[in-house]
Amino acid sequence: MTVLEVKNIEKHFGSTKVLKDVSFSLEEGNALAIIGSSGSGKTTLLRCLNFLEKPNQGMILVKGNAVFDASRPVKMTEQELRRKRLHFGMVFQAFHLFPQYTALENVTLAEKLLSQERADYKGNKKQILDEITEHGRGLLDQMGLADRASHYPHQLSGGQQQRVAIARALALKPDILCFDEPTSALDPELTGEVLKVIRGLADQKTTMIIVTHEMAFARDVADQIIFMDEGYIVEQGEAKQVIDHPKEERTRQFLSRYSQG
């Protein structure tokens, strides 16, 4: 099933066009890697999907339903916007964990707040909150952080913080999990533990979009790869195909710069 369709997205900041006619789709259970040099529009694309930026043109469909359509501008209520956002999870380059909450609280906060809107919240408050805490513990366990549940972010290494951030994003069970250069802010010796977790998610058929500079990782873990340059999608296709036998000259140039470095 096609989970996500992005159609002809354009985005400009002032007179600078950052995204130009970007279209792609994503099947359920697939991982899509987006590669490209800095400033190619990768991050902006993810931010558009998470409604942190508003595209100037184009359409975004999740499971066949338009969550965004620039040709039909409608004033969304905060409630509608929040519902639409929940289709997507987002893992930021700089983690953005909430410093005043423990690892476990970071993971469970949003779900707890959301549960207050449930009709049965008042009667079953304790049970609901216990379930959410259990769910959060399970996610931290899955990230290999069971023993770090009550640590505050500043007591964790960068790799551990990013894994908490991944658990936090998974907690709301998004249809599509987005990663914005998840290892770029980490020391080289810490990237491995985060990549391993993402690989594990791919093995469990989590639908993902990963913006990354880790070419070997993208090749191994992603099903599809998109190469972006100057706001355009230059090439997209099956992951190993794009990395090993790129069709476009610009993709070749980009990849050769990486293999040399």
Added chain:
Amino acid sequence: MFGTVTLELMKGLWTTFQVFILTLIFSLPIGLVLGIGSTSRWKILRYVIQMFVWIIRGTPLMLQLIIIFYGPGLWLGRNIWSGNEAGRITATVVAFVINYACYFSVIFRGGIEGVPVGQREAGQVLGMTKSQIFFKITLLQMVKRVVPPMSNEVITLVKDTSLARIIAAYELTFAGFSFMKSAGITWPLFYTGVFYLAFIGILTLLFNYIEKKLDYFR
């Protein structure tokens, strides 16, 4: 004599304390609202607040106090503050609240802007409402940032209460000074200083405690 002086100074301290505490109670929330307003996307609101803060911070508190206490009587032909001590304290509190709300608003604005944008965005992508993001994420991080500059302002406030003497409110400095005028003795002035030192000493301990309480996160 020592007993008499102590008693009078206690009387003055009570007025000082009332002005202090009432000013805090009202100027903190007003300052917060002004602080949030001055980060608003609405330009006109920002300019109006900026202008107001400029006027209040740009003129002496003593001048503002004189205008607020005597102005209404001269313009309206009747004194809106009752002529007794309570009236003078009320007028002082009104002037102080306006003045301190402006100073606090700037501190709060700095606190709000000091919280990284990523914190708000992380809340947004997790489907939180604006008010949840403010109360559950931004607020405490902001409080942590504003505690040190806030402690400065609050300590200044204690000493600024002595300005109320200009409209004859019987606050601590006035009480100490009265003995110099009536009996020609100066030691009550130093004794008055001890009262201020004790007051501010307690506040300093309180602020250290708050800072320590918020030390568990960074």
